[in-house]
Amino acid sequence: MMRKYLTYILMLGFPLLGAQTKVAEKAAYQEKWTSLDTQNTAMAFDADVKLSDAEIALDKKLFQIRKQFLTETEKQHIPLYSRSFNEIKPLIESSKLFKVIQTMPKGALLHTHSGGLANAEWLIAAARKYKECYVYDQKDNDQFIFGQLGFFENGKVPNGFVNLNQKLNSDAGFEKQLHELLLLKRDNLCSYTDYWIEFEKRFQRINLLLPYRPFFKEYYLKGFQDLAKDNVQHVEIRYIFDELYDFEHGKYPLEKTITDLQEIVKQMRQTNPQFSLKLIYSSFKFLDSESIEKQLDIAFKLKKQFPDMISGFDLVADEAAGNSINSFQKNWTKINEITKKSGIEMPLFLHAGESNSVFNKNVLDITLLNNQRIGHGLNLVYFPKSMELIKQQNKLVEVSPISNQILGYVSDLRNHPARVLLSSGVQCSINSDDPAVYGYEGLSYDFWVAYINWELDVKALKKLVFNSINYSSLNKNEKKQAVEYLNTQWNDFVQIANQQLN
Numbered sequence: 001m002m003r004k005y006l007t008y009i010l011m012l013g014f015p016l017l018g019a020q021t022k023v024a025e026k027a028a029y030q031e032k033w034t035s036l037d038t039q040n041t042a043m044a045f046d047a048d049v050k051l052s053d054a055e056i057a058l059d060k061k062l063f064q065i066r067k068q069f070l071t072e073t074e075k076q077h078i079p080l081y082s083r084s085f086n087e088i089k090p091l092i093e094s095s096k097l098f099k100v101i102q103t104m105p106k107g108a109l110l111h112t113h114s115g116g117l118a119n120a121e122w123l124i125a126a127a128r129k130y131k132e133c134y135v136y137d138q139k140d141n142d143q144f145i146f147g148q149l150g151f152f153e154n155g156k157v158p159n160g161f162v163n164l165n166q167k168l169n170s171d172a173g174f175e176k177q178l179h180e181l182l183l184l185k186r187d188n189l190c191s192y193t194d195y196w197i198e199f200e201k202r203f204q205r206i207n208l209l210l211p212y213r214p215f216f217k218e219y220y221l222k223g224f225q226d227l228a229k230d231n232v233q234h235v236e237i238r239y240i241f242d243e244l245y246d247f248e249h250g251k252y253p254l255e256k257t258i259t260d261l262q263e264i265v266k267q268m269r270q271t272n273p274q275f276s277l278k279l280i281y282s283s284f285k286f287l288d289s290e291s292i293e294k295q296l297d298i299a300f301k302l303k304k305q306f307p308d309m310i311s312g313f314d315l316v317a318d319e320a321a322g323n324s325i326n327s328f329q330k331n332w333t334k335i336n337e338i339t340k341k342s343g344i345e346m347p348l349f350l351h352a353g354e355s356n357s358v359f360n361k362n363v364l365d366i367t368l369l370n371n372q373r374i375g376h377g378l379n380l381v382y383f384p385k386s387m388e389l390i391k392q393q394n395k396l397v398e399v400s401p402i403s404n405q406i407l408g409y410v411s412d413l414r415n416h417p418a419r420v421l422l423s424s425g426v427q428c429s430i431n432s433d434d435p436a437v438y439g440y441e442g443l444s445y446d447f448w449v450a451y452i453n454w455e456l457d458v459k460a461l462k463k464l465v466f467n468s469i470n471y472s473s474l475n476k477n478e479k480k481q482a483v484e485y486l487n488t489q490w491n492d493f494v495q496i497a498n499q500q501l502n
């Protein structure tokens, strides 16, 4: 009997005990795994967002729409991830997801530039209506480049310029050619282009056009209308100030730009009562410290006159070609001195880390300066201490996914550094940078590529949208109203999208 029992234990009992231990080990392992999963999620930028039942329902629907879209592109062997924005633009536009995202309130567009707003097709159509609009149709030289536009008085037209409307009427292929010259495309991901050289030519082609006061007014109204149509309620423009002019009056002081823009905003408010605008006085990184000092003086002067319109200061242009933020230390110290004397604050909104290189250390300065928002911050992920500080100091990174792909910083958008920032808890917002130059309007395209490529959910979308207002330079009262408006818009969107996607 005893022997039999021993045999039983030997044969079955011990393995049974062993199996129990294995089950316990597995459970403990799984518990640790689940805890790690929770801890990772808790570090994300959107960890504090609690979704309502309606938002959870919408999240599930959008998840399914994305899944269907990806299954379909897979079935059709469309190489979605290894294509440029330009190549997949029609696919985006025909997707169900794009229609939903278009109706989503976007809050604010925090990062865009003067000259990058209204689309090229409209620009050509609007410019040709002016009989005083000309186009340069000769080879590039030091002064002008092929396709450069400008307004000139009769008898004062520089050599090489021809009347735009006449040129378009007499040369059938010119409209298409000019349109292409105003856009920057990354045609495919493997061709070589010196993107910044081409990018700056796009701005040169229109920079004689924009200061012409009648055209200026049309241009910004159109730009704002496009944004409002895409459910953007607030805009902040990195603004390069240039004296407006017309032929009756000549040049106007810089203040005219601001008062004219205020008039345009007033006009916008007739149809979009909540629409608002702030300007960030911008100059260039390729200038020297002395020139920047002069620019800062003008910025302070304008901010004193228009404290509700000018929110701060930035330096733009190719970071690889320009001076480092660190080299302008003298200017940053001067800002503090002027602020102390005058009581006028001049927060910085610097472009920093629009680069793939560790030798570009512009993001280091951000944590040492009064700079709450960072333009691009692509290489921030290579500076972990700075990333930690930016998180601690509650600074926001303005991410522009499509711009980053077109200018050659990221090819496959799934590998965009913003994913690291978001999952590590760095606050971000979604931006379009220079949509007119990239051939699109609004903010929906950028949200679409982010939603698809970064596997976002409604929680992340909501946080990105609300961040854009919370980190805007609206004053306390304006912000309160803007958040209230956004809240209503957001809840309406969730409700309507839920109904339509049933």
Ligand SMILES: [Zn+2]
Pocket: 111, 112, 113, 351, 375, 433
């Ligand atoms: Zn920019």
